[in-house]
Amino acid sequence: MNLKTSRRTLAKSAAFGVLSTTSFLKYAPAIMAQDSQLAVDYWHRYGGSRAETLNVLAEMFNEIHPEYKVSAISQGDIAESNQKLRAAAAGGGLPAAISADDYDITEYTAAGILTDLDPFVHDPELGFTDEEIAAFLPSQFDRHKLAIYGDRRMAFPQAFSAMSFWWNEDAIKAAGFDKPAETWTEFPDFLRKIVEANPGMTAWMEEDPGARFMSIMKTYGVEWLKDDGVTPNFDAPEALEILTWWKELYDEGLLQFTQSNKIEVFAAGQTAIMLHSSSAGPALAEQVKDFTYNGGLPPQGENTDTLRTETYGSLNAVPTNDEALTKAGWEWVKWLVSPEAFAVWIPASNYFPSRTDLLEIPEIAAFYDADPVALKLLQEVAPAATILSPSAALTEVRGTIVPTAIEEVMMGKYSPEEGVMKMQAESIAAVERAG
């Protein structure tokens, strides 16, 4: 409430401000917040209702910590918030805390603008208790405690999502299946039967072939970088295998690339399956009208011992600032993984919590009771989720090199063999340049 009134006052003062040039030039910000409060800016890339929820969280935090005034600030999408952070890194004025993607964390760490969180994590006063640490999913908590950072911990997520498999139950039943394909080996025939049984339906559409190809490699148990962390792995036989069956499906019209929103296409009954984030649930619930759908772990490679899928979602990090601001940033990102914060964030975002001890919290229990698919994904998909090998070259490899090679193979310019050779050769060069 307080926030709202002060905003309204600000609005008025701004409107009057234009009348007088001096006050208008000086109308700068409440960065030096009132009284002795320390202004703590948290830059994130959410829009819509999630951004609103973050405002609510900031208000909750500010009530507990009267010495701080957290402002959650939406900086647009990933590209825009990245530009903004780079400008701030060059020109000064890094925020106290940020939410950023895996790749960005790697870049910002290399540029030396993030704080190592481990000293805070283990600080007796400010840190986590041993029970709290034990409650985190290790794959998430240690997501950016990496050898390439000299074993420092540069970020951890509040909550996350993961690549999941969504399917149209009616369509697969019509094709005689009671559950979807569990391995990629069965997958092509599974699609062929679906399309046979459901005329007019496209089996599979992808918006982003590069990212998808690399996450499917992961489900084969093959990371895009070999264990040394610098040599690309597109010369692995699995990469060629995937590209080969992709090409077959593409030629049969079963795999199509699209720029339309996959959820809308799926909800309209135009595709039978969809590889998409686990947090797509609410959007599906809202849009799917005339069939039942379900979700689970994506198909896996034939010989994998461990179940795997790719983690999505942004992480919280604390940029390098003066001591007071760094501490404030830490306290905020630490509070974001408290049960009170999760009780608000999980139902609002439909992300998986990074902690496993939260199912007792009434709000969260009620949320999963109401949405059995979400619970199923939490149990099946969340524990299997890990990130793609971190590298400063990841954006180039995933955003340009791999999708280009795939597209050229699909168009028939190169054979699948040549396609993976091209991925490999160009990725080696990209890793070198970025190193």
Place this chain on the structure above:
Amino acid sequence: MESPQRIKSRARLSPERLVKESQRTSGWGGMLYIIPAFIILIVFEVWPLLFGAWISLWKWNIGPIEFIGLQNYKTMFGDGFVTRDFKGDLVIGEVLNSLLVTVNYVIIAVPSSILIGFVIAYMLFRGSRGEGVLRTMYFLPYITASVAVTMVFAWMFDAHVGVVNALLESIGISPQKWLLEPTPALKLLFGLSWLPDWAAGPSQALVVIIIYSVWASTGFNIVIYLSGLSGISKEVLEAAKLDGAGEWQVMTTIIWPLISPTTFFLLITSTIAAFQVFSPVFALTRKSGTGAASAGAPLDTTLTITVFIYRYFYERSNAVGYAAAVSMLLFGILLVLTLVQFKVGSRRVHYQ
């Protein structure tokens, strides 16, 4: 204040004309007027350019890493122009590809919007029912061009749910992939599979961007042409008619040469702007979301030079210096191009 007419009538009587004129020419007084503009231009345009030139001599990420002299320029003119692919064959480098994409865009978008602008302006000028309303309608895109409006284009040209494909299908043409189609338009239309892609004109995806740009910019050209046409005396037209010239002849052999200064002006300003095209490419070809492919897709066939700079600036590691070097190249190209246009133009343009 006095009416201009009154001032003017007195001016003719002025005996001290030459003396006064000299006061206006004396020294530095004029400088005072341009100081505010120059302060802003120097601080917000010239200084960033110099700073960019400085960065282009560095390996630079979020901050400086290493001073490397002209290395970025060597890479740009070397691998950037011609490089070897994974098989060891010589292929076009990324910078040259971007230049070709940009040139394809410029040489189609600029003349189209100028020619269409001229024809529409001419028809409006010759008189048409509801001229005012039509003029307004043609001008609307120019004032509303923004990201929001670009999104309507993305939706209309969507390969799967787009209304343009639906219209094509209704007249028996198969649906197109539009923004997802990297194949050059010439090849799609005429086959020509022997032609290398780089010589076969813009990809279909780039064609959509060109359509958007022509849509968004023609209105401005129309207005400029209408202004030019209003200066042409009706007698010239009527005289031509009496000599037996048809409408087409009048338009092409009389009006077009007479209006050439306007065309020249539009050509220069539109070329400068078109070489820097960014927003429509960015809005129409970028996918948002984790790990999404960056703007310039498909297969970099819409990767104009400014989008290339953006990509290296923000989406590549350690490549800010390289992006700055390419910016300098773009600046140089525009400078040379404009000078050449002026040289050629001032010789050829017919002045009234």
Place this chain on the structure above:
Amino acid sequence: MSAEQIRVSTPEVPSKLKLPQISTVLLVLGACVVVFPFVWMILGSFKTMQESSSYPPQVFPSQLRWENYQSAWQAPPNTLGRYFINTIIVAITGTVGQLVVCSLAAYAFAQLKFRGKDALFALVLGTMMIPGEITLIPNFMTIRHFPLMGGNDIFGSGGIGLYDSYAAQIIPGMVGAFNIFLLRQSFMQIPKDFWEAAQIDGSNSFRYLWEVVIPMSKPIMITVFLLGLVGRWNALLWPLIVTRDETLRPVQLAMIWYQGEFSTDQGVVMAASLLVTIPIVILFLIMQRHFIEGIVGSGLKG
């Protein structure tokens, strides 16, 4: 038409009749194509999510969903109205400032004589060729380190400079080479005699600018004003970079609030886009007569 025809009939009538008829048809057809995206936008703004992603496309929404407009208005914090106020403040002050600064410079280039004039004018035109991407980060640094503002000392450190203010959104774009060029072209049309007459009245060059040149150049001023306003109305990236406070951000940034993580309600986005576009269209309709005059009077005809 052939020369023969002209000889037999009166020379004027056929040519006057024929072209306008064909051209009216062509012009109307062309206008339909040009206006189609707007029509599609208006229809889209009333559709549900399902209706906007169906294929073949559903042309008309099943009902007029005004609630899309309501959602569009209410989704951003403090409603879309707050963003409108910001855009109006930034666009109007910025454009008026631009008009002042550019008119002064254009006047000097058009009517006064001083050393280095041609070189300086070439420099102004040269700035049109500087790629925008390269200026973004240096300009952010300049805003942030603006001396004596936002807690900064004279050397530009210690505070936040003009960051997160209207001024930061206004000042960098205040000079446009193209505007100076347009204004100069127009000012050059004013006969030299006027100046001499003004001199007899004891007018100095500034009074002459203020009392004669500007009033005589009203149409081009309105043109430059409108073009400047359009540019600011549609600005996106720079305001995002230099603001943090939602209560300072312009309308184009309000679009952030309509994006879901995966699916965006196309109807609401179209409604919001229309709301954002309509004011500038209305403004244009009001000013368009002067606007056209301005271009006509600018001497761009050569």
